[in-house]
Amino acid sequence: MSLLEQWRATAYQQEESEENNKLWEDYFQKEKKVYEQILADRTPVKGTVAELALKYDMDVMTMVGFLDGINDSLVEANPIDTMEEGTVVSLEYDPEKLYYNMVEAKATWLYNLPQWDEILTEQRRKELYLSQKKSGTIVKGKKIGRNDPCPCGSGKKYKKCCGK
Numbered sequence: 001m002s003l004l005e006q007w008r009a010t011a012y013q014q015e016e017s018e019e020n021n022k023l024w025e026d027y028f029q030k031e032k033k034v035y036e037q038i039l040a041d042r043t044p045v046k047g048t049v050a051e052l053a054l055k056y057d058m059d060v061m062t063m064v065g066f067l068d069g070i071n072d073s074l075v076e077a078n079p080i081d082t083m084e085e086g087t088v089v090s091l092e093y094d095p096e097k098l099y100y101n102m103v104e105a106k107a108t109w110l111y112n113l114p115q116w117d118e119i120l121t122e123q124r125r126k127e128l129y130l131s132q133k134k135s136g137t138i139v140k141g142k143k144i145g146r147n148d149p150c151p152c153g154s155g156k157k158y159k160k161c162c163g164k
Helices: 003-011 018-041 049-055 060-073 095-104 114-118 122-135
Strands: 046-048 088-090
Touching: 003 018, 003 060, 018 060, 018 114, 046 049, 049 060, 060 095, 095 122
Parallel strands: none
Antiparallel strands: 046 088
């Protein structure tokens, strides 16, 4: 079983338990600390999974969870499906993608970090926030009335053409 499969089996258990809630509570605290560091430093971080776990003071499985979460926001995705403790990974992220994905995940504790002030302007963060929120909104087009001209361009009323 790969590290990623082990992480997902542990973290995404179907039953809610006190142990599972504690796992997520601890994970979110550690995740926040890592983001505070990588957003403040802004230099690309590289190393093995085990080295990064040690660097950010977490166990390997928690680091695997972190890598799973950030992978869609990286400049170049890591091979998370096949990674092992010795696999070299990178944390070089695209700031706009990362912010957008944090909003999508509803991770307010992450996209409201003060470190974002130095990376993206307040205006750009608002644009990304609105863009993400609008991406989940379904907008229905104007309904065609039976007596309106047919949208196919025939010149006939809709009821006599495509509305039959």
